[in-house]
Amino acid sequence: xxxxxxxxxxxxxxxxxxxxxxxxxxxxxxxxxxxxxxxxxxxxxxxxxxxxxxxxxxxxxxxxxxxxxxxxxxxxxxxxxxxxxxxxxxxxxxxxxxxxxxxxxxxxxxxxxxxx
Numbered sequence: 001x002x003x004x005x006x007x008x009x010x011x012x013x014x015x016x017x018x019x020x021x022x023x024x025x026x027x028x029x030x031x032x033x034x035x036x037x038x039x040x041x042x043x044x045x046x047x048x049x050x051x052x053x054x055x056x057x058x059x060x061x062x063x064x065x066x067x068x069x070x071x072x073x074x075x076x077x078x079x080x081x082x083x084x085x086x087x088x089x090x091x092x093x094x095x096x097x098x099x100x101x102x103x104x105x106x107x108x109x110x111x112x113x114x115x116x
Contacts, residue, residue, distance in 0.1 A: 004074070008065035008111070010050040017053030024049070035093055063099070064108050071096055071112040078110070 013020035021040050024030045030042035030049070038053035052059065068074040075089060078100045086107055087099040097111035 004066050004068045004110075006047065006064045007067040008048045008050060010052045010059070010063040010065065010109075012059050012061070013051040013053045017051060020051055020053075024051075059107065061107070064106075065097070066108060066110045068110055068112055071098070071110065074110045 011020070017038060017040075021032055024042065025032065032040040032042050032051070034040050039050065040053075041048060041050040052063075066074075071089060075085075075098055078098075079085065083100040083102055085098060085100050087109075089096055089098045095111050095113040097109050099107060099109045101107050
């Protein structure tokens with residue numbers, strides 16, 4: 001699948017969301033946009049970073065997110081290659097995505113932006 005690349009990483013921050021956000025702002029000068037009370041994102045660089053403070057269903061490890069042009073084709077490719085679908089395709093502010101677990105036990109997401 002040409003053009004697919006990791007362009008986003010979500011970091012869990014459920015236990016100290018505001019402290020995590022302040023840490024990255026002070027350390028690297030990142031500015032964050034809020035997407036609700038439990039999600040902030042520093043966007044605009046080669047790889048954007050999201051801070052996921054959601055308490056329900058929150059991950060305990062970073063989540064690499066792969067951007068693709070055709071989400072359905074990527075979904076089919078993951079399934080055919082032996083990936084386990086952790087979350088089927090769903091919409092979120094900014095696009096649609098799904099999450100899968102690779103044969104090594106790593107969870108990743110695949111996304112496509114909303115059409116302009």
